[in-house]
Every structure is written in structure tokens, then in C-alpha cells.
Amino acid sequence: MKKNNPDDFDGFMVNLFLDEDGDYLAHLVELPNVSAFGATPVEALNELKTAWELMKECYQMDGESIPKAPSRHEYEGPFNVPVDAQLYHFLTDEAAKAGISLYTLVTQRLKPTQQRQSTESQD
Secondary structure, eight states: OOOOOGGGGTTOOEEEEEOTTSOEEEEETTEEEEEEEESSHHHHHHHHHHHHHHHHHHHHHTTOOOOOOGGGOOOOSOOOOOOOHHHHHHHHHHHHHHTSOHHHHHHHHHSOHHHHHHHHHHO
16 A cells, blocks of 8 residues: 655645544645544544545646745744844844844854855855
């Protein structure tokens, strides 16, 4: 039997549980109306995959865009995180010493290590 691939659900999170009738119920967390059940977890997931494929076809036939999983959205924008005064002063001092804005410093710190190293080697 073919194993489900994490991309079978286009990045949507799957909830799988045993219901009170002894059946396994699977649904897409962000799209709870896309659900399926089966006698086993594998069967429920296979049925969910079929349901999701059919749902995507319905979106396309209706001329609607297929929803994107929140994990697949590209996002840029404000990111406000409250921090205590001591950390704030430490970060603002470090940014000032480096001659960059606090926003730039924090953004650099939040980048994954590989991305930071790649950026630093380009400078």
C-alpha cells in the first residue's frame, strides 16, 4: 500500500482520531469541512487524500482559487513582540554599535543560521 506523502495535503495539518463508534476520522485542521473516515488510520488518510483532491477539483470547476495552507503563505510585515526593558536596551545598544536599526538587528537574528551565513559571505 502506498504511503501518504506530507505534500498529499498541500501543507495543511491533518487531525486524525478514533471516534466513539470505533472509526478513524481524519480532517484538515484549517479546512474542517474536508474530512473522511475509515476503519484504520491508513484508510482514513487515504480517504482524506481523495476528498481533498475532489475538493480541489470543485474549486477549479467553480473558478475559485484553491486555498493555501497557512504554512505555505509568504508573509512580510510587522512583527511586534513585547520584551522586557533589559533585553530591549541590550538590543538597541547592540544595534547602535553595529550602526543598524533595531528592526534590522532582530531580523538578522531571526534568520536561520544557513541563511545568515550565506548573507554574511556576500557582504
